[in-house]
Amino acid sequence: MIFRALKYEKYTEKLCQRLTEFQNNFRAKYDIDSYANWFYNQSTETLRLYSDDKEVYFRYIPIGTFSRNTNTWMWAWANEDSVEPRKFRTLKVKRFGEKKKYQNLTNAHFAGNEFTGWEFTAVAFDIIGGIGTYRVICEHLEIYFLLTKQITKQEVEKIENGLIECGVHGKLRKAFICQHLNTESKTGFEEAFETYPGMELDGEDDFQAWCSECEKVRIKTGGWNEESMAFAKIKLVCEKCYFDIKEMNLNERMH
Numbered sequence: 001m002i003f004r005a006l007k008y009e010k011y012t013e014k015l016c017q018r019l020t021e022f023q024n025n026f027r028a029k030y031d032i033d034s035y036a037n038w039f040y041n042q043s044t045e046t047l048r049l050y051s052d053d054k055e056v057y058f059r060y061i062p063i064g065t066f067s068r069n070t071n072t073w074m075w076a077w078a079n080e081d082s083v084e085p086r087k088f089r090t091l092k093v094k095r096f097g098e099k100k101k102y103q104n105l106t107n108a109h110f111a112g113n114e115f116t117g118w119e120f121t122a123v124a125f126d127i128i129g130g131i132g133t134y135r136v137i138c139e140h141l142e143i144y145f146l147l148t149k150q151i152t153k154q155e156v157e158k159i160e161n162g163l164i165e166c167g168v169h170g171k172l173r174k175a176f177i178c179q180h181l182n183t184e185s186k187t188g189f190e191e192a193f194e195t196y197p198g199m200e201l202d203g204e205d206d207f208q209a210w211c212s213e214c215e216k217v218r219i220k221t222g223g224w225n226e227e228s229m230a231f232a233k234i235k236l237v238c239e240k241c242y243f244d245i246k247e248m249n250l251n252e253r254m255h
C-alpha cells in the first residue's frame with residue numbers, strides 16, 4: 001500500500017507540474033487574467049469571462065468541487081445537484097483509477113486540503129484532455145472546470161436554443177416523447193436509439209421515445225407517417241423527465 005501511495009504521489013506531482021506549465025501558456029494566450037468577471041452556465045456547459053469592454057466563451061466539462069467547509073472533494077460524476085450532461089466524462093478518470101488502484105480517483109468523495117482541487121484537475125486534464133482549466137469560488141465551494149474549446153456567442157446561443165425550460169428540472173436539453181408516456185404509469189418505452197443519461201448527441205440526433213401502443217400503430221402503418229404521428233402526438237419534455245420516464249418503465253417491467 002505504501003508503495004502504491006508513493007507511486008500515486010509521484011504520478012500527480014508530475015501532472016501538476018505539467019498542468020502549471022500548460023496553464024501559464026493558456027493564461028497568456030487568452031489573456032485570462034484580464035477579465036474582471038466570470039459566469040458559468042450548467043445547461044450549456046459554458047464559461048463566460050468578461051469585462052466592460054470584452055468577453056470570451058469556453059465550453060467546459062465539470063471536473064469536481066472542493067468544499068472548504070468540510071474539506072472534501074467530490075467528483076462531478078457523483079454530483080447529483082449538477083445537470084451538466086458532460087459531467088459523466090469524468091468517469092474516464094474513475095476507470096483509470098480502478099485500473100491503477102488509485103483510490104482517490106475512484107471514490108466519489110475524498111478528504112483533502114487546499115491542493116486537492118488542482119491535483120485532481122491535473123489528473124483530469126491529463127486523462128480527458130482540453131485547452132486549459134479554470135476554477136471559480138462560490139462561497140465555500142471551489143468549482144473546477146476543464147475547458148475543451150473556445151466558442152463564439154453565436155454557438156452558445158445555438159446550444160441555448162436546443163434547451164427547454166422544464167417546470168420541475170430547470171433548463172435542460174429537449175427530448176421528444178409521445179403523448180402517452182408519463183411518470184405515473186407503465187406504457188412501454190420504445191426509443192429511436194439506445195440512450196443513457198448525459199450522453200452526447202451527434203449533430204441532428206434527438207432523444208425520442210414512444211409507448212408500446214404507438215409502436216404497434218407505427219409498425220401497422222409502415223413507419224412514422226401522418227397517421228402514426230397523429231396517434232403519437234409527440235410532445236416536448238426535458239431530458240431529465242425523459243430518463244425518469246424511461247427508468248420508471250424499465251424498473252417496473254418485471255411485474
Ligand SMILES: [Zn+2]
Nearest residue numbers: 178180211214
Ligand atoms: Zn404513445
Ligand SMILES: [Zn+2]
Nearest residue numbers: 166169238241
Ligand atoms: Zn423535466
